Amino acid sequence: MTASIEPLSALSDNDMESKSHLRGPVMSTATKKPHLTLVWGDIPDWAYSSVASILETLKHSDPGTFEHCLRVGEYSRLLAKSSGLSEYQQKVAEFAGILHDVGKMGVGQEITHKPGKLTDSEYEVMKAHPCYSEEIIKPLAIHDFFRQVLPAVRGHHERVDGKGYPDNLHGEDIPLVSRMILIVDTLDAMGEDRAYRKGLPLEVIYKEIQKFSGTQFDQNIVKVFFESHASWKTEKADPNTINFLIKKLKAA
Numbered sequence: 001m002t003a004s005i006e007p008l009s010a011l012s013d014n015d016m017e018s019k020s021h022l023r024g025p026v027m028s029t030a031t032k033k034p035h036l037t038l039v040w041g042d043i044p045d046w047a048y049s050s051v052a053s054i055l056e057t058l059k060h061s062d063p064g065t066f067e068h069c070l071r072v073g074e075y076s077r078l079l080a081k082s083s084g085l086s087e088y089q090q091k092v093a094e095f096a097g098i099l100h101d102v103g104k105m106g107v108g109q110e111i112t113h114k115p116g117k118l119t120d121s122e123y124e125v126m127k128a129h130p131c132y133s134e135e136i137i138k139p140l141a142i143h144d145f146f147r148q149v150l151p152a153v154r155g156h157h158e159r160v161d162g163k164g165y166p167d168n169l170h171g172e173d174i175p176l177v178s179r180m181i182l183i184v185d186t187l188d189a190m191g192e193d194r195a196y197r198k199g200l201p202l203e204v205i206y207k208e209i210q211k212f213s214g215t216q217f218d219q220n221i222v223k224v225f226f227e228s229h230a231s232w233k234t235e236k237a238d239p240n241t242i243n244f245l246i247k248k249l250k251a252a
């Protein structure tokens with residue numbers, strides 16, 4: 001990793017809520033190594049089965065979004081890792097990425113999979129999906145870990161210029177993990193084959209991300225993304241990751 005961002009300064013108040021163990025030794029420059037190891041007690045052992053249960057519902061109601069969520073979860077983890085976030089925050093990013101679009105189940109596929117442009121009223125319905133995702137996972141926020149995941153999920157369509165939704169947050173008011181998800185969500189959505197078009201080539205997607213760096217996307221995170229993305233394919237899946245677990249469930 002050659003670029004760095006300032007993870008702690010970029011975390012919103014929500015991110016930092018009572019997380020004294022995240023304030024100290026998280027990497028803040030490229031020359032430092034993260035030395036905070038994940039404490040598994042920080043993630044409840046029921047987290048995996050609870051999330052797998054939600055995803056099982058998504059898989060049956062909307063297989064395309066299910067696959068998209070799995071990929072975005074993995075990419076979010078990799079971008080968080082490339083950005084020098086702690087293992088704990090990498091897990092927050094992974095779970096938030098996996099859960100970011102589960103609320104699309106509440107929107108309906110006639111809108112989420114509509115070929116072509118949405119009408120204004122359809123777009124208003126679509127804009128509710130981050131809030132629906134938040135509602136679906138809110139019961140899990142009895143634990144601190146999911147209280148970190150919640151704002152990251154709710155904010156995944158916020159833009160740094162304040163023109164996003166649902167809360168029109170600006171810049172660093174947007175949870176750091178949300179700003180990461182927005183980039184990898186775009187990467188995956190543009191690369192995906194749709195009923196009405198083929199997935200776009202990587203160079204076109206890169207141009208789009210670069211074009212909207214500083215308006216839609218956080219430019220520091222975009223920089224880390226461009227410096228690290230090519231190396232992600234050499235990363236091996238961690239056998240403890242939620243994606244690994246879910247892929248096993250898929251194969252069963």
Ligand SMILES: [Fe+2]
Nearest residue numbers: 100101156157
């Ligand atoms: Fe979304």
